Amino acid sequence: MAAADVTGGVRKRVLIVGAGFAGLRAAEALEHAEVNVTIVDKKNHHTFQPLLYQVAMAVLSAADIAQPIRTIIRSPNTQVLMDEVVGFDVDHRRAHLRSGTELQYDYLILATGSTHSYFGKEEWASLAPGLKTIEDAVEIRRRVLLAFEKAEGEMLETGKHPALNFVIIGGGPTGVELAGAISDIAKLYIRKDFKHIDPASARVLILEGSPAILAAYPEDLQNSALQQLKELGVTVRTGQRVTDVQPGYVMVGDQRIDSVVTLWAAGVQASPLGKMLGVECDKKGCVMVDEYLHPKAHPEIFICGDLAHAMSDGKPVPGVAQPAMQMGTYAGKSIALEVEGGRMKKPFHYFDKGDLATIGRSAAVGNVKWPFRAHMSGFMAWLTWLVVHIFFLIGFRNRFSVFRSWAFTYLFFQEGVRLITGSQELPGWGVEDTPVGELTTQPIEP
Amino acid sequence: MAAADVTGGVRKRVLIVGAGFAGLRAAEALEHAEVNVTIVDKKNHHTFQPLLYQVAMAVLSAADIAQPIRTIIRSPNTQVLMDEVVGFDVDHRRAHLRSGTELQYDYLILATGSTHSYFGKEEWASLAPGLKTIEDAVEIRRRVLLAFEKAEGEMLETGKHPALNFVIIGGGPTGVELAGAISDIAKLYIRKDFKHIDPASARVLILEGSPAILAAYPEDLQNSALQQLKELGVTVRTGQRVTDVQPGYVMVGDQRIDSVVTLWAAGVQASPLGKMLGVECDKKGCVMVDEYLHPKAHPEIFICGDLAHAMSDGKPVPGVAQPAMQMGTYAGKSIALEVEGGRMKKPFHYFDKGDLATIGRSAAVGNVKWPFRAHMSGFMAWLTWLVVHIFFLIGFRNRFSVFRSWAFTYLFFQEGVRLITGSQELPGWGVEDTPVGELTTQPIEP
Structure with missing residues (x-):
């Protein structure tokens, strides 16, 4: 060569x-x-x-x-x-x-x-996908939507279905975004799609190993995020380190938590x-x-x-x-x-304009540092998030398209990309010892 | 159960x-x-x-x-x-x-x-994907775009690359649509994307087993389609039955035709x-x-x-x-x-409004039977095709979105969905005995 x-x-x-x-x-x-x-x-x-x-x-x-x-x-x-x-x-x-x-x-x-880190437990990767690439995103979409489809089918056959528990491991921005979005899907967007199950019975649980979610944010915004998650019906458990991930459930110490879909938003490695x-x-x-x-x-x-x-x-x-x-x-x-024969004299300096994290429809937290300093919550933070993200998107076509999709979603509660592509299997679905019927594991309130 | x-x-x-x-x-x-x-x-x-x-x-x-x-x-x-x-x-x-x-x-x-039929040669399926599902479409997109990327890389390393021959087996409407579209991509849309290869050097070849393409159309429209394909630089060979599909090439009798991407638009079975x-x-x-x-x-x-x-x-x-x-x-x-206690008395009768097939940007043929009878070709047929397909699309969101995408593509020669997802392997790429360099197989003019 x-x-x-x-x-x-x-x-x-x-x-x-x-x-x-x-x-x-x-x-x-x-x-x-x-x-x-x-x-x-x-x-x-x-x-x-x-x-x-x-x-x-x-x-x-x-x-x-x-x-x-x-x-x-x-x-x-x-x-x-x-x-x-x-x-x-x-x-x-x-x-x-x-x-x-x-x-x-x-x-x-x-x-x-960086990429996901499963802390040496690579066998967890297929059971709890993380979110770094387009392929990851399509796989997560497939699993989340498929869980509702499988529940509908099972309800028809047996009159009961596994608890629709969605467990998200990690309470950083990605974990919080995913949790809010799953709650929105279940409670708002697919509400009318099913005849036999009630999608709103879905429970979303965030398991965070450290003492607080959104560790990079100030405490008042962490609390605001917690409050907004609670209003969406998302349960947050902090200080809970996942010790095992299995098809159909996760373990925290010796406690088993049933899960139809487990998502990984915890560790990253370079x-x-x-x-x-x-x-x-x-x-x-x-x-x-x-x-x-x-x-x-x-x-x-x-x-x-x-x-x-x-x-x-x-x-x-x-x-x-x-x-x-x-x-x-x-x-x-x-x-x-x-x-050009010169030399960069100034060391690198990070000019921090602040951070924004969304928590589902109309909810967000923002730690704004520029052009003014403010802690924002709720609708205003969410609007800011929308504007900033449309602005930074690359390509006019994308900006236009994203703006249109958001408007449709927001105004008509309609999401148009609910396609399940790929395999029709869900790891752990129908696992023998997964209890079925009404929610078997009531996540403990934080 | x-x-x-x-x-x-x-x-x-x-x-x-x-x-x-x-x-x-x-x-x-x-x-x-x-x-x-x-x-x-x-x-x-x-x-x-x-x-x-x-x-x-x-x-x-x-x-x-x-x-x-x-x-x-x-x-x-x-x-x-x-x-x-x-x-x-x-x-x-x-x-x-x-x-x-x-x-x-x-x-x-x-x-x-119906689904694809490989006439009992199921091993051809992975080498020459057909087009029936969303998954198929994404796979074909991956292969076509990847071929240009691989050629660019190889050109950089060795100064030559395998001939960019795209072989489509089957000259029905799908085969003709795919051929026209690949030609458009190569000659119009990605023209400026590469520094080392000339995408316009790509050759598209349709191999049709029967004596004519678009068998369901009247002869004047078949000839018009042939003419329009020729103008796009697509080579059509009729009466050519493919006898083998291998990574990197196909065989017609004892003639070998090199192919970086082979697509199947030939047989269907119920x-x-x-x-x-x-x-x-x-x-x-x-x-x-x-x-x-x-x-x-x-x-x-x-x-x-x-x-x-x-x-x-x-x-x-x-x-x-x-x-x-x-x-x-x-x-x-x-x-x-x-x-309601009645009975359908009229047998089923197919009310045939005619057929339309596109052949790339601004080109099509139409055998219109209703509301008037006409044989259409070229731009008018293509416009009719656009209108009919937007009309029959399901969902307002989709109609809007497709209309916008077409407008963007038509006006700005920009296509926004050129994503390669999934594997980065191309079957047959770098096959030892695939000749490299300039086009090694000059498709014979029809």
């Missing part, structure tokens, strides 16, 4: 791995620089992760929140490659791709993010590419970087997004979209400066 | 199997009848099959052309069950479902349509449920029915859609959407009449 030099000249070669928020912003910052950029991603599309749960919950279509990378990045100095980096030779500044291709680089921007560099990583696999986002002794490498273990204002930079975008821009600008 | 009688009274029980065009129309016709209707379908959604190829070709989203059956059918006398019929006991008027449930019926409307009735079927598995759509000696059973081998005006009724809808309505009305 020849080392492909596609740059054809003296221009510096920048390799960006990962086309998430960080990678795309880096490419944007390099658009007019005298460099040749290659973006490599396993997928052909950028996924707007903050709205992924709405695909999982049948509000949006996959195409509403994903966009082919090639149609986003059109600058003449940039090429896109759908491939997977499987190793690095940092001494010779080379990346090895799955296809066999080797890419030379002068600068490397590594922004491959993409394995960080470790492949052979540089220092923290225990999650995030790469330790200096204030310029370089790993030690590698000024030609930038780590961006949640793969980086970075500090700003003496605090760790959180692994969410905003800092990822800022890091990408920072890395791109740094390289653009260097190739 | 108890036989579930869910009707709870003296009302007659109607079982509709299959929620395609025929099944939905039958349910509609029974909406106000004094019967209890159960619709059983393997899927939770109705698929608008005439536009399925646009999902395969990344113009539309799955959700644009599919709608959950429960949201279409809202009448109080009808229940929907997502399950699969696996057998019948016609003597006791019972259907056995995969879940174990048994359903009693007084009337049965069987409308489960759903296996016809044969399960134990009544007379033709060699495709379609049920022989009398002029009232009953199989012999079963006046309580109606066969509708392309599962029926029915005659009208002395000619076989074709297996397309229009007659399926008309048969469904006929069967529903017949039952409604009978339960």
Whole structure:
């Protein structure tokens, strides 16, 4: 396999791995620089992760929140490659791709993010899917909708059905969003769809290992979120560490909690590419970087997004979209400066505009830090969430489409993407010892 | 397993199997009848099959052309069950479902349509997918888009790539639609997406076993279709029977034709449920029915859609959407009449409004029979096709969404659903003996 030099000249070669928020912003910052950029991603599309749960919950279509990378990045100095980096030779500044291709680089921007961590229990993955990709979202949608269909069928045959318990492991933003959305589906959107079961009898349970949900938020907003979840009928149990996941149930210590669908919103771990560099990583696999986002002794490498273990204002930079975008821009600008003979003098600084998390229809919490400081709850927080997310979505078509879908959903209680595709099996459905009939496990109120 | 009688009274029980065009129309016709209707379908959604190829070709989203059956059918006398019929006991008027449930019926409307036939070569199925379901469409989309991505990667590594030959087996309406659409993608929509390959170098080849494409159309329209395909750069070879399908190529006799993506639009066979009735079927598995759509000696059973081998005006009724809808309505009305003590006196008659087939952007042929008789070609036929298909789409949301997508695509040459999901493998890509480089197989002009 020849080392492909596609740059054809003296221009510096920048390799960006990962086309998430960080990678795309880096490419944007390099658009007019005298460099040749290659973006490599396993997928052909950028996924707007903050709205992924709405695909999982049948509000949006996959195409509403994903966009082919090639149609986003059109600058003449940039090429896109759908491939997977499987190793690095940092001494010779080379990346090895799955296809066999080797890419030379002068600068490397590594922004491959994170993936689910099942804390070493990989066998839980198929029983409790997490939410990182379009494929994950479609699988979660399939399971949630299928549970209601199976219950309807079983009710018809036997006059009873397993309790419609949906258990979400993890009470971060994703867990809270999923919980609120499942509750909305059951209580609002599919209410009239079934003749034999009452979808509103569904129970949604969040199991959070730490003492509070939404750990990154101030306490008053945590409490507000709890209150809003309670109004939606979602049960939250904190300080409850899941010790086993089985088809049809989960275990917390020696307590068994029946579950028709179990979802994973608990741990994440860094993409394995960080470790492949052979540089220092923290225990999650995030790469330790200096204030310029370089790993030690590698000024030609930038780590961006949640793969980086970075500090700003003496605090760790959180692994969410905003800092990822800022890091990408920072890395791109740094390289653009260097190739012009300059040098980035300011260390990376995370400009935190605040955080927003939705909790179903018309409910949310917002810890706003810019352009003013405020703790928001309820409808206003939700409206803010809507506007911000439409604004940051990539592509006019997507913005239009998402806006229309939300309007339809909000005005007509109609969701149009309730398609079950793929297998008709649900793990654990009809497990011999799953008690059937009315709710057998009453989740304890928090 | 108890036989579930869910009707709870003296009302007659109607079982509709299959929620395609025929099944939905039958349910509609029974909406106000004094019967209890159960619709059983393997899927939770109705698929608008005439536009399925646009999902395969990344113009539309799955959700644009599919709608959950429960949201279409809202009448109080009808229940929907997502399950699969696996057998019948016609003597006791019972259907056995995969879940174990048994359903009693007084009337049965069987409308489960057809599926691909690989003429006994089931091993071809994974190498040359056909187009019947949403899952099929997403798989075809994946393969077509992935072929261009793989070629770009290979070009970068080795400076050459396998010839981008797309081979479509079968020259009926689906084959012609797919061919036109692939040509549009390559020549119009992704033209600017790649730096190393020229997507317009893609070749599309239709292999048709019989002497002409679009066999159901009059000769002048067949010739017009041929001409329009030629203008799009699609090669058509008629009288060419495929003798083998392998990863990376197909064989016609002893001639090998390289193919990066092979699609199946050739044979169909009836759903296996016809044969399960134990009544007379033709060699495709379609049920022989009398002029009232009953199989012999079963006046309580109606066969509708392309599962029926029915005659009208002395000619076989074709297996397309229009007659399926008309048969469904006929069967529903017949039952409604009978339960009121009457009897359907008129035999089924297919009212043929004509046929339309598109051939890519702005091109189509139409054999119009109602409200006037005309042979249409080109842009006017294509416009008619657009209007008719938007009109018959189910659901306002879908009509709106499809209209918008078409407008975007037509005006901006932009398609927004070019997502590759699922595996990144392409069968036959990189097969050792696949010649690489410029087109190695020049399809012979017809």
